[in-house]
Amino acid sequence: MKDEARPHPFRDSVQDVAATHRLPNTPQTRAPAYRLAFNDPDFLTREELRPVRLQLELLKPQMILDELGIRSTVVLFGGARIPDPAHKATAKTPKLAELSRYYEEARRFARAITERSLLSYGREDVICTGGGPGVMEAGNRGADDAGGQSIGLNIVLPHEQAPNQYVTPDLSFNFHYFAIRKMHFLMRAKAVCIFPGGFGTLDEMFESLTLIQTGRMKPIPFLLFGRAFWEQLINWDMLAESGVINASDLKLFQFVETAEEAVAAIDNWVTPDA
Numbered sequence: 001m002k003d004e005a006r007p008h009p010f011r012d013s014v015q016d017v018a019a020t021h022r023l024p025n026t027p028q029t030r031a032p033a034y035r036l037a038f039n040d041p042d043f044l045t046r047e048e049l050r051p052v053r054l055q056l057e058l059l060k061p062q063m064i065l066d067e068l069g070i071r072s073t074v075v076l077f078g079g080a081r082i083p084d085p086a087h088k089a090t091a092k093t094p095k096l097a098e099l100s101r102y103y104e105e106a107r108r109f110a111r112a113i114t115e116r117s118l119l120s121y122g123r124e125d126v127i128c129t130g131g132g133p134g135v136m137e138a139g140n141r142g143a144d145d146a147g148g149q150s151i152g153l154n155i156v157l158p159h160e161q162a163p164n165q166y167v168t169p170d171l172s173f174n175f176h177y178f179a180i181r182k183m184h185f186l187m188r189a190k191a192v193c194i195f196p197g198g199f200g201t202l203d204e205m206f207e208s209l210t211l212i213q214t215g216r217m218k219p220i221p222f223l224l225f226g227r228a229f230w231e232q233l234i235n236w237d238m239l240a241e242s243g244v245i246n247a248s249d250l251k252l253f254q255f256v257e258t259a260e261e262a263v264a265a266i267d268n269w270v271t272p273d274a
């Protein structure tokens with residue numbers, strides 16, 4: 001965080017935390033009740049403090065990204081299990097090995113977008129992923145290939161997902177709440193790219209589409225990589241024909257196959273209602 005002059009005369013909270021380390025070691029100073037509330041993990045993780053933790057998870061990445069001058073992002077969602085083509089022989093299924101081509105497309109796309117981002121000194125169109133393996137790694141790796149920075153929004157999972165090695169360290173965030181993480185994916189998004197994936201990818205895709213469909217988020221380029229995958233998985237036309245969505249809702253996204261098509265789609269995108 002920035003070390004700026006404080007606009008008030010009150011004592012710095014950091015100074016008070018340091019001062020507690022110099023206190024006499026007594027039963028009173030060792031008691032949990034004596035800890036400063038904002039420096040007490042046991043207190044902050046209590047059930048009643050959930051509203052405070054939600055606010056902190058919203059504020060911390062927001063403040064850091066603001067301080068670093070990052071104004072817009074291009075978001076990549078996709079499967080954590082999709083392998084680097086160089087390692088597709090280790091894929092659990094033949095289909096997963098076949099999908100490895102989208103790792104390479106994600107990497108190439110992220111590199112192309114990051115090369116543009118560098119023209120704004122890395123403040124616009126910064127690649128943003130979930131920070132994990134698979135397609136997420138490919139996105140961060142492509143940004144690294146271009147010599148640029150990228151964001152990773154990781155989350156604590158039972159299998160202890162760790163950030164991939166290509167996320168810019170100062171832009172590597174960790175979350176407890178899925179909802180706040182998804183807010184940060186979209187708060188600065190200028191485009192959303194969805195690659196083949198599983199439940200997590202579907203969740204992110206449909207929530208983002210719902211926000212646009214309902215007017216809770218303005219329309220932006222929304223690209224689905226791999227028409228065959230998505231049309232086999234979801235009967236989009238049936239949704240419209242049955243009336244559970246409007247036919248016009250199918251214009252909220254478009255299919256692409258390659259990094260070049262995706263870049264062109266973003267460049268030529270027009271608002272669906274225009």
